[in-house]
Amino acid sequence: MTASDLLALLVLAGLTAYTVLGGADFGAGLWDLTRSRRQRDLVVRAMGPVWEANHVWLIFVLIALFSGFPGGFAVLSRSLTGPLSIALLGIVLRGAAFAFRQYGAPHGGPPVRGTALWGRIFAVSSLITPFAFGAAAGGITGGTLRADGSAGLLRPFLAPLPLASGLLAVAACAFIAAVYLTTDAYRSGESELVARLRARALASGLLAGALALLALPLLPDAFADRLAWPAVAVSVVSGGLALELMRRGWFGLARVAAAGAPAGLLCGWALALYPWALPGYAMLSPAPPATAGLIVGVLTAGLLLVVPSYVFMIRVLRADAD
Amino acid sequence: MLDDLTAAREQMAFSLSFHIIFAVLGVGMPWLMLWAEWRGLRTGDTHWTALARRWSKAVAVLFAVGAVSGTVLSVEFGLLWPEFMARFGSAFGISFTLESFAFFLEAIFLALYLYGWDRLSPRAHLLCGVPVAVSGVASAGFVTTANAWMNGPVGLVRGPDGELISTEPLGPFLAPTTGPQVTHMVLAAFLCTGLAVAAVYAVAMLRDPAKRDGYHRRGFAAGAVMGLSLAVPQALVGDWATRAVAEYQPAKFAAMEGVEHTEDGVPFSLGPWEIPNLLSLLLKFDPDARISGLDVVPAADRPPVSVTHVSFQVMIGIGVALIALAAYTAWAWYRDQGRGAHPADRRGLLIAMAVAGPAPFVALIAGWIVTEVGRQPWIVYRVMRTPEALTSQTGLETYLYVTIAVYLALSVALVAILRRIAAGPRPTTERTLEGSAA
Numbered sequence: 001m002t003a004s005d006l007l008a009l010l011v012l013a014g015l016t017a018y019t020v021l022g023g024a025d026f027g028a029g030l031w032d033l034t035r036s037r038r039q040r041d042l043v044v045r046a047m048g049p050v051w052e053a054n055h056v057w058l059i060f061v062l063i064a065l066f067s068g069f070p071g072g073f074a075v076l077s078r079s080l081t082g083p084l085s086i087a088l089l090g091i092v093l094r095g096a097a098f099a100f101r102q103y104g105a106p107h108g109g110p111p112v113r114g115t116a117l118w119g120r121i122f123a124v125s126s127l128i129t130p131f132a133f134g135a136a137a138g139g140i141t142g143g144t145l146r147a148d149g150s151a152g153l154l155r156p157f158l159a160p161l162p163l164a165s166g167l168l169a170v171a172a173c174a175f176i177a178a179v180y181l182t183t184d185a186y187r188s189g190e191s192e193l194v195a196r197l198r199a200r201a202l203a204s205g206l207l208a209g210a211l212a213l214l215a216l217p218l219l220p221d222a223f224a225d226r227l228a229w230p231a232v233a234v235s236v237v238s239g240g241l242a243l244e245l246m247r248r249g250w251f252g253l254a255r256v257a258a259a260g261a262p263a264g265l266l267c268g269w270a271l272a273l274y275p276w277a278l279p280g281y282a283m284l285s286p287a288p289p290a291t292a293g294l295i296v297g298v299l300t301a302g303l304l305l306v307v308p309s310y311v312f313m314i315r316v317l318r319a320d321a322d
Numbered sequence: 323m324l325d326d327l328t329a330a331r332e333q334m335a336f337s338l339s340f341h342i343i344f345a346v347l348g349v350g351m352p353w354l355m356l357w358a359e360w361r362g363l364r365t366g367d368t369h370w371t372a373l374a375r376r377w378s379k380a381v382a383v384l385f386a387v388g389a390v391s392g393t394v395l396s397v398e399f400g401l402l403w404p405e406f407m408a409r410f411g412s413a414f415g416i417s418f419t420l421e422s423f424a425f426f427l428e429a430i431f432l433a434l435y436l437y438g439w440d441r442l443s444p445r446a447h448l449l450c451g452v453p454v455a456v457s458g459v460a461s462a463g464f465v466t467t468a469n470a471w472m473n474g475p476v477g478l479v480r481g482p483d484g485e486l487i488s489t490e491p492l493g494p495f496l497a498p499t500t501g502p503q504v505t506h507m508v509l510a511a512f513l514c515t516g517l518a519v520a521a522v523y524a525v526a527m528l529r530d531p532a533k534r535d536g537y538h539r540r541g542f543a544a545g546a547v548m549g550l551s552l553a554v555p556q557a558l559v560g561d562w563a564t565r566a567v568a569e570y571q572p573a574k575f576a577a578m579e580g581v582e583h584t585e586d587g588v589p590f591s592l593g594p595w596e597i598p599n600l601l602s603l604l605l606k607f608d609p610d611a612r613i614s615g616l617d618v619v620p621a622a623d624r625p626p627v628s629v630t631h632v633s634f635q636v637m638i639g640i641g642v643a644l645i646a647l648a649a650y651t652a653w654a655w656y657r658d659q660g661r662g663a664h665p666a667d668r669r670g671l672l673i674a675m676a677v678a679g680p681a682p683f684v685a686l687i688a689g690w691i692v693t694e695v696g697r698q699p700w701i702v703y704r705v706m707r708t709p710e711a712l713t714s715q716t717g718l719e720t721y722l723y724v725t726i727a728v729y730l731a732l733s734v735a736l737v738a739i740l741r742r743i744a745a746g747p748r749p750t751t752e753r754t755l756e757g758s759a760a
């Protein structure tokens with residue numbers, strides 16, 4: 001295995017972490033679109049402490065990509081300009097809106113003017129961003145993109161596969177988030193919320209599964225042949241398991257299983273793509289081996305520091321949640 | 323109509339300037355919070371603890387805006403300058419890779435700090451602030467090394483015909499302006515934070531004399547000390563930076579100083595004034611020394627002179643004014659101490675500090691304009707020209723306007739919320755190193 005293969009694996013690890021952890025935060029934003037005041041409060045409590053750390057996974061992926069695969073980064077930037085710009089707008093609005101909503105309406109005292117509007121912006125941008133990312137992935141897979149961006153800004157993404165994968169991304173975020181929020185509601189003993197969120201988890205999980213099945217036949221044959229089936233199998237089994245665990249009320253275990261569903265699908269897709277940036281057309285073009293090796297070293301050392309810190313944070317901030 | 327190249331440059335300039343305002347507060351505020359919290363724990367003085375708590379709320383909001391505007395930058399690099407990233411992404415990759423971990427640690431420990439006030443022991447809580455403060459400085463340092471490399475690329479591996487084959491990964495740490503740029507940037511972050519904080523309390527005390535109490539005085543003093551004590555060091559480092567630029571980027575230097583022709587015994591000009599032979603004296607310690615002008619490089623390689631020159635003058639002017647303010651404040655403090663008074667009772671000083679709040683931010687942006695516009699027409703000095711780096715996508719003007727509109731909306735909301743945080747009831751918990759006694 002070369003240094004750039006290792007680097008690619010680290011990028012994939014970061015992407016998986018972002019999909020699951022960042023995805024849960026986007027999904028929580030979707031469940032903020034509700035009249036239930038308690039549900040919205042739960043979203044703030046659950047997301048508040050963690051979303052920025054989760055968001056850094058995206059930055060990790062971007063930086064590892066442009067340092068390790070500069071050519072591929074340029075190709076992807078040019079060909080995905082449309083969806084990436086939309087995702088970026090969503091990210092900016094969502095992050096800022098969440099902070100404004102959280103601190104603009106303090107306990108006691110009237111909210112700052114416009115806080116309710118920021119609350120809506122928060123929810124809507126939580127929908128747009130995963131959709132844009134999903135559509136970008138679908139566009140890459142579809143094989144119509146060009147390295148110089150000449151296929152068009154948005155046109156290549158207005159096709160069945162990108163649209164289906166955009167919806168799939170949204171449904172997957174909604175599903176993970178509903179599972180996580182159910183657990184949080186259960187911990188703080190809000191049984192009415194547990195019932196609400198559990199129903200939503202089951203519905204969004206079934207929807208995500210259906211969309212994934214719908215997307216499969218849309219894959220170009222050459223890509224489908226390369227798909228890493230074991231990873232896809234992990235996805236299917238975890239998804240099914242998560243739904244069953246939710247139904248039975250084993251929320252702790254359901255959390256783990258629910259993460260496996262999108263993670264498996266993502267890994268199956270990424271392994272089929274590698275070493276291409278645009279399948280069969282433009283390569284990822286890794287950095288020179290000396291640079292790639294050094295970056296792998298730095299990334300590994302950094303993760304050894306960051307992962308325990310992250311776990312420590314979750315432990316501390318969850319300890320008193322109930 | 324802006325052409326795509328101009329639109330891309332303006333977009334870069336605008337989004338960087340927006341980001342850096344939050345970034346400098348993200349570098350400086352954690353140190354002030356730590357200081358206040360530590361003082362509160364050591365002395366049991368509730369004012370300090372209240373300040374630390376209040377500041378931590380403001381930091382939470384500022385950090386969120388800093389994080390999203392930083393994300394915009396990392397995507398924008400690819401969206402606007404894909405050729406630059408394709409050729410040099412790995413050249414400064416290490417700087418950014420290290421930076422990503424600084425971000426991680428900052429985000430994780432900041433969450434512990436913000437949400438851990440009542441969940442961690444006071445000592446553990448204080449300790450959680452340390453990685454936040456250290457990683458803020460580290461991230462500012464790391465990005466600046468990437469920029470220093472663009473100003474003086476080193477570690478280029480060339481083939482027999484001089485074509486670029488690859489780049490050494492540690493280049494950014496060895497670039498000739500890395501030392502002064504990193505130091506100057508980190509000091510700038512502290513200067514900006516300190517004076518901004520002092521200005522907030524100065525304004526509050528001016529508006530309502532009843533607020534000249536222990537709480538506001540402490541907030542004022544902490545900010546003023548942090549900001550003003552660095553005015554002189556910042557000018558010294560600026561001098562170091564000037565010498566480095568003069569040596570390695572003669573065209574930028576000539577533009578900064580507005581020297582058209584290479585000459586002996588060059589005068590120094592500041593605003594409308596001109597002092598004969600001073601520039602030669604300052605730079606080479608010899609009033610008759612020769613200074614290279616813009617004519618040392620072909621016309622096609624010259625940066626825009628007036629923007630660079632004016633920005634440099636603005637930065638120096640503010641730097642000098644801040645030194646004067648620091649001297650006056652030190653004198654006032656010394657006088658008042660003898661009489662048992664407090665400098666915050668001087669209306670004149672409060673007005674000066676209120677006005678000085680935004681000044682270092684203006685110097686900060688002006689300094690970056692000197693660095694970035696003075697580097698033109700190169701994106702990587704003498705290696706790649708800016709137009710070569712541009713994306714093939716068109717219609718970039720629209721992006722620029724959308725960015726400006728979104729950032730304006732964010733700024734308006736942010737100001738409203740910060741004002742609310744400042745106006746809320748003051749927290750009054752008593753904490754000591756042994757435990758909270760709420």
Ligand code: HDD
Binds near residue numbers: 504560682
């Ligand atoms: C608080 C802000 C502040 C203040 C008061 C000053 N500067 Fe500055 N300056 C900056 C903030 C700044 C900066 C952080 O904006 C820059 C941009 C790039 C960098 O590394 O630092 C900068 C760049 C910069 C450069 C260009 C470096 C390069 O292109 O490589 C020079 C030559 C100076 N400065 C010199 C000075 C001098 C002689 C000052 C005298 C008082 C001064 N600065 C005050």
Ligand code: HEM
Binds near residue numbers: 389
């Ligand atoms: C010299 C200029 C810069 C300085 C001093 C600086 C410093 C910082 C600091 C201190 C933060 C922490 C967030 C905060 O406290 O608000 C931050 C965030 C960020 N910056 Fe910058 N930055 C600079 C330029 C850049 C550039 C050029 C990029 C990208 C190419 C960038 C990318 C980011 C990103 C992605 C974040 C978000 C990290 C997070 O989520 O915590 N920054 N920056």
Ligand code: HEM
Binds near residue numbers: 335687698
């Ligand atoms: C945060 C403070 C910064 C400010 C205010 C700033 C300002 C600017 C300005 C005014 C331009 C346009 C130059 C022109 O067209 O004449 C520019 C361009 C650029 N800057 Fe910076 N800059 C900052 C930091 C950085 C850093 C830390 C990096 C990289 C690591 C960077 C990378 C670039 C790039 C890639 C361009 C576009 C190409 C070019 O015009 O040369 N900047 N910046």
